[in-house]
Amino acid sequence: MNLKVIAFDADDTLFVNETYFLETEQKFCGLMEDYLSHQGISQELFKIEIDNLEIYGYGIKAYILSMIEAAMRISNNTISVEVIQKIIEYGKELLDKPIILLDGVEETLKALHGNYKLVVATKGDLLDQRRKLHNSGLGHYFHHIEVMADKQEKDYSDLIKRLDIQAEEFFMIGNSLKSDVLPVLAIGGHAVHIPFHTTWAHERIDHKIEHDNFYSFANITEVLSLVKLNK
Template identity: 55%
Template sequence: MEVDFSNIKTIAFDADDTLWVNETYFRETEEKFAELLEGYETKNKIDQELFKMEMKNLKLYGYGVKGFMLSMIESALDLSNNNIGQEKLLAIIDLGKTMIAHSVELLDGVEEVLAKLQSQYRLIVLTKGDLLDQERKLAKSGLSKYFHHVEVLSDKKEENYKNLLDHLEIQTNEFLMVGNSLKSDVIPIINIGAKAIHIPFHTTWAHEMVSNEEEQNNGHLKLSGIREILKYLN
């Protein structure tokens, strides 16, 4: 698809699963959580109930590992009728701590692309999740030097984007968002009149999935990897 990027002055990059691996660790932790609770329910039921609990708690806890950990604990109590032992509850807490302490694995080509774009564009990190956790990951990634600004949003809806662009004095037609989520990084951006590039990650959280119609009826550019950006912007 032909998309004109000639007006672009600011490029925002999503963080999780755009700059570094994230969703993979959530899926691995869900597997371990199901193993801890296998005496109470089937894996499929455990997965379903955990997701329902995450959705129920999203407005309260927001996105990120800490909210996920609390949802796991609450789900474990519900699924076990409050009979789960202290040892397993502590094991669930350890699963969350392991995720928080995990090393940061950059996706292939990320640093190469940022290094080449840095001198030509204003680069920012625009992500959602837990502030402390995202700051930690950015520091561990070694990518801070490439960005003019870092913003961690509570959510990525049209209003969130509009307010941020106004605050940073960025013109909508000069703004490009790059991310792995159609729901969070592409659709709301297109709807406010800015540009978006979609780089899918091999694993997508169910909450971030969209219909085929929503995926196809958008004026965005879809790439298979971040290096392809340089064909259009460098």
């Protein structure tokens, strides 16, 4: 591989994220359990989240609005102001969660830094993602931070143009096969899947990937075996 840029997803690739959302979802289900089963509440919330993606995009603020809408729909618009206030509190708690780096992340970034241009390519709310990256202490490793509205082929193509490189010089590392791997492979880039122990249902795929530019490792440090390091 003749690489110039190595890009990293943020949530559940660099630091913990989905675990916090699952914890919040359980609290939301408990809050609304007088109206519906936990499974039914989770299904309704997920449906509303997906329906709202084009309007709100990804991130915690979008999740708060979807929880409020789900609560209103599940209760047939009978929930109290106190319940809405509680949901907002859950969202603020999510925004205030500690940043926990995943195993091997800083070791990998230290090894790659100075050898390649390192980039963060992630989805979500711009303010929240920048705050998390700053609080993680990893910001100084990265040349560029790209908070994308979505991660489709065009989004990656646009990023590659801004970086002034060819697709074959781009290497993406992430935990989502759907967002971090498939669109990058489709435009001619290289991609590594580092699975996280839990994945949002919207990011799952049900087929195996076979591609010359695709790799899958259990730990992010294994990426170092694929690339050239000068120091």
